[in-house]
Amino acid sequence: MAAAPHRAAAPGGGLRGALRAWRARARERTRRRSLARAEAIRAAEIASVAPWLPAGTRVLEIGGGPGYQASILASWGCQVRSIDVAPWPGPERYFPVDLYDGRHIPFPDAAFDVVYSSNALEHIPAVEEFLAEARRVLAPEGRAVHLLPTPAWRFWTSAAHYVDAVVSLPELAAGALLGGGRRTPARRGLLRRLVSPPPHGEYPSALSELRYFSRRRWARVFGATGFTVEEIRPGGLFYFSGCDFMPNLPVAARRVLSRVLGSACHVFVLRRAR
Numbered sequence: 001m002a003a004a005p006h007r008a009a010a011p012g013g014g015l016r017g018a019l020r021a022w023r024a025r026a027r028e029r030t031r032r033r034s035l036a037r038a039e040a041i042r043a044a045e046i047a048s049v050a051p052w053l054p055a056g057t058r059v060l061e062i063g064g065g066p067g068y069q070a071s072i073l074a075s076w077g078c079q080v081r082s083i084d085v086a087p088w089p090g091p092e093r094y095f096p097v098d099l100y101d102g103r104h105i106p107f108p109d110a111a112f113d114v115v116y117s118s119n120a121l122e123h124i125p126a127v128e129e130f131l132a133e134a135r136r137v138l139a140p141e142g143r144a145v146h147l148l149p150t151p152a153w154r155f156w157t158s159a160a161h162y163v164d165a166v167v168s169l170p171e172l173a174a175g176a177l178l179g180g181g182r183r184t185p186a187r188r189g190l191l192r193r194l195v196s197p198p199p200h201g202e203y204p205s206a207l208s209e210l211r212y213f214s215r216r217r218w219a220r221v222f223g224a225t226g227f228t229v230e231e232i233r234p235g236g237l238f239y240f241s242g243c244d245f246m247p248n249l250p251v252a253a254r255r256v257l258s259r260v261l262g263s264a265c266h267v268f269v270l271r272r273a274r
Contacts, residue, residue, distance in 0.1 A: 033247050034247075035090070035092065036247075037239075037247050037248075039068055040251060041237060041239055041251070041254070042068055042069055042118060043068075043069075043072060044237060044251045044254075045118060045147055045235055045237065045265065046069050046072055046073070046118070048235060048236060048267065049116075049145050049147075049267060049269075050076070052114060052143055052145050052269060053073060053076060053078055053114060053116070053145075054076075054077075054078075055076055055077030055078065056077060056078070056079070057078045057079065057113045057114055058078075058079045058111065058112045058113045058114070058139075059073055059078045059079065059080045059081070059112060059113070059114045059115075059116055060080075060081050060082075060083070060105070060107065060111070060112040060114070060115045060116065060134075060137060061073070061080060061081070061082040061083070061116050061117065062083060062084075062115065062116070062117035062120050062121070062134070063083075063084055063117055063118070063119070063120030063123070064082030064083060064084045064095070064097035065084060065088050065097070066088040066090065066092040066093055066094050066095075066097070067082055067088075067093060067094040067095030067096065067097045068092075068094045068095070069116075069118060070082040070094070070095035070097070071094040071095040073116075074095060080095070081098065081107070081112075082095060082096070082097045082098065083097065083098045083099070083100045083105070083106070084097050084098075084099065084100075085099065085100065085101070085102040086099070087099065102124065102125075102130075103126065103129065103130060103133070104133060105133045105134065105136070105137050107137050108137070109136055109137065110137070110138065110139045110140065110142075111137050111139075112137055112138055112139065112142060113138075113139050113141075113142045113143070114138075114142060114143050114144070114145060115134045115137065115138050115142070115143075115144040115145075116144075116145045116146075117145075117146050117147065118146075118147040118265075119147060119148065119149060119265065120146075121146055121148060122148060122149060122200065122201030122202065122203075122209075122212075122213070123201050123202060124202065125202045127202075127221065128221065128224065128225050131221070131222070131225035131226075131227070132225055132226065135225065135226045135227065135272055138272055140272060141271075142271075142272065143230070143269060143270060143271055144227060144268075144269075144270040144271075145267070145268070145269055145270075146267075146268045146270070147235060147265045147266070147267055147268075148213065148218060148265060148266050148268065149200065149201075149209075149213050149264065149265055149266075150213055150215075150234070150262060150263055150264060150265055150266055151209075151210045151211075151213050151214055151262075152261065152262025152263060152264065153213070153239075153240055153241075153262075153263075153264040153265065154200070154206065154209045154210050154213050155210065155262075156238075156240035156261065156262070156264075157197070157200070157206075157240040157241045157242055158197045158206050158207075159240075160240050160241070160242040161197035161206075161242050163242070164242040200241070215232055215266055218266065218268060219232065219268075222268065222270055223273075226272060226273050227270040227271065227272065227273055228270065228271045228272070228273045228274075229268060229269075229270055230269045230270060230271050231267070231268075231269040232266060232267070232268055232269075233266070233267050234258065234263035234265075234266065234267070235258075235263045235264060235265035235266065235267050236255050236258050236263055237251065237254045237255060237258055237263060237264055237265070238254045238255075238257035238258040238261050238262065238263065238264060239254060239264045240264065
């Protein structure tokens, strides 16, 4: 009797294929959950600065991402342009976002009534030069409205990092099995992240961001780049990045927690200095 023909295992089959599929599904679930939480928070945050963004206002948004907040501004009747340095990596697209080089804003002088950003300035390396560009495109009587992370956000994000490290152990184990036990660059990077929280923005370390994210430091930066600080106030929401053990916490509860545990962002309202 002839032997049955040998059949090669399907690519990606067996234990490794199952692990890859599990990791992909887990990452997609995490991405969608994080995006839904971020959108609820961003909607509440931009609503808190609505008085400075009436219908008809010419608004430039810095760091537009998928265009979610720009779409809200457009729904209010604002004339919106949104820019970012790279395309949004996910499939979501809410509003057109133009790409630029991160340094030179591609619009003429005095083109906007409001320059707006949410958790973006801390990611810009030469922020003083960029703020001079933002001042250039702002109308003489215009305002800049910037939402920026606080030291409280940095503290709770660093604390959550170690919870996240424990939660990531199954992924690390799966990666070790998929890599055949080899110390790959991805595994070494994950191990480093487990030991120490990385900086969020363009700063030396997570610890240094406790200082860099202070109201006083940002007020000095704005003053040195030709702006007058008109108002500084807390954003009024508690949240942090990383392993969120309460992803479905209502916005109202986040407002209450911010009074006890600290607001995640500052709101800066600026005018061009005379």
